[in-house]
Amino acid sequence: METSKFSQAALLSTRELEIVELVVAGLSNQKIAVRLDISKRTVDNHISNILKKTNTDNRVELVRWALQWGKVCIDDVNCCNLPEDSKPQDYNEMVL
Numbered sequence: 001m002e003t004s005k006f007s008q009a010a011l012l013s014t015r016e017l018e019i020v021e022l023v024v025a026g027l028s029n030q031k032i033a034v035r036l037d038i039s040k041r042t043v044d045n046h047i048s049n050i051l052k053k054t055n056t057d058n059r060v061e062l063v064r065w066a067l068q069w070g071k072v073c074i075d076d077v078n079c080c081n082l083p084e085d086s087k088p089q090d091y092n093e094m095v096l
Helices: 014-024 029-036 040-054 059-068
Strands: none
Touching (some): 029 040, 040 059
């Protein structure tokens, strides 16, 4: 896979990001629909739009894209860092 394929972040809606998280969690479109209390057809449409916006061809590429752009966190891997102002200023402030 060429590295430039994911060279651009996509602007996804809050709902689309929610669906990406559920795809990454391994849920099928039907299970996503049940979880979000929407129709499977609506989920299918969201997934189609997400794949277009992220320039991905399938769910596996979508997961790779989401990991690359920090849109998801899996088992404390690829998690966002705390904002600078919320980090301890001194090592002694850190809870070990």
